[in-house]
Amino acid sequence: MNATLGTYRLIYEDARWFxxxxxxxxxxxxxxxxxxxIGTFELDNTLATIAAxxxxxxxxxxxxxxxxSILPIAVGLGSTRTQLLRSFYAVGVSTVVMYFVILNVVHLLLMTLYERGISTVSTLHVGLLYSSEYQxxxxxWIDLMFGFLLFGGVFFIYCVMYRLGMTWTLVGVMAIGITAMFLFYSGALDAPIAWLSTLNVNxxxxxxIAGIAGLLALLVTYPMMRNASLQPKAKSE
Structure with missing residues (x-):
């Protein structure tokens, strides 16, 4: 088994378990x-969640x-960081898709039982922000986009902290936050905010857009981590 297939199999087994x-x-x-x-009991329209x-x-x-958890193991077995990242992206995105497809099939089952009066439990879904009627x-699609945002966004934040360290990451966050406050209260952001409000984004x-942003954040981590060391920056750095 070559390094590429070995890395892919290593990540796949980890994703399949987790x-x-x-x-x-x-x-x-x-x-x-x-x-x-619980839905078999005579309850008054109980709201449930299975996605939380x-x-x-x-x-x-x-x-x-x-x-x-995989980085030091994969490198120790002869894999390059680029091989590891590509395998991680492919397996991670595929796993997110697989999970949410199954989750929505289960959600469909619960909604079918509720609509037919077999169950008194209806399920909450983030899609209610789009339509109150189940589709x-x-x-x-909404689940997938939200999943990509979570997966890509969290991994991006981790990579920033990995490369910069806790101290410099917090300094950067504070600098961005303070700059945003000055721009907001000085009125410099009034025009962009007014422009965004005219778009009427549903x-x-x-x-x-959130899902695409998550995928873009995931891609940005490639140049950040392809030459990364095996150990993250120390918290004090």
Whole structure:
């Protein structure tokens, strides 16, 4: 097995365990079963969520640990950083797509049971910001875009901290924040804000832009990490 296939297999096995097994089999599906059982009781339109663990923990966490844990192992086995990054992007994005496709199939099952009166539990979905009427493909697209934003955005932030260190990252964040405050209160941002308000961007367009931004953030990490050292900058640096 050459270094490229070996790196891909290493990342694939890690993603399959973390997203496919730990998140899907041990969290999402059991949570779905619990809500189906609860829905058999005569309750007053209970609202449930099955996406929260993936949104707020597993997808962002994998954006960090999926790379951090594999980097020294892959390099030690002879893989280059470019091979590792390309494999990580391909496996990471594919895993996010796979998870949200399955998640939305499960969501469709719960909504079907609710609409037919078999269950009293209806599920919350971020797609409600777009339409109150359930639409499988629209909701799936929104999930994918939000997932790309979480995966790419969190990995980008991790890469910045990896290369600059905690201290300089915080200094940069504070500098950007203070500059933004001065620009806002001085009125320098009034024209751009007014222009953005005239665009009338709907929810679907907003989610699509967010997903593209997440993918672009993921691509930006390539030049940042292709020559990175095996150890991140120390917190004091």
């Amino acid at each position: 997203i496919g097994k730990l998140l899907l089999l041990y969290v999402t599906l059991p949570l779905t079963a619990v809500w189906i059982i 663990p993936g949104y707020f923990f597993f997808i962002p966490f994998y954006g960090i640990m999926g790379f951090k 499988f493909f629209a909701y799936l 929810a679907m367009t907003g989610f699509t």
